[in-house]
Amino acid sequence: MEEFARGDFNAGYVQVVGSLVGQIPASSASPETAEKYVPLITSGRGIVGIALSEPHAGSDAGNPRMTARRTDDG
16 A cells, blocks of 8 residues: 555555444444455445544544443434
């Protein structure tokens, strides 16, 4: 990826985003969801994106503090 990035940073960054976004379902999703989406993400066949909005994490997507929890009212 470093060689790709020498020519075009955006081409090298695609793998970084894919790896980062692939890690989220790989470590946090149900096995069925991970089995469906991780191969798409890591092979490049799926288009992915990530949005960071956690107040304390900034651009550190690997260190989130917030957790989503289901409640009776949603």
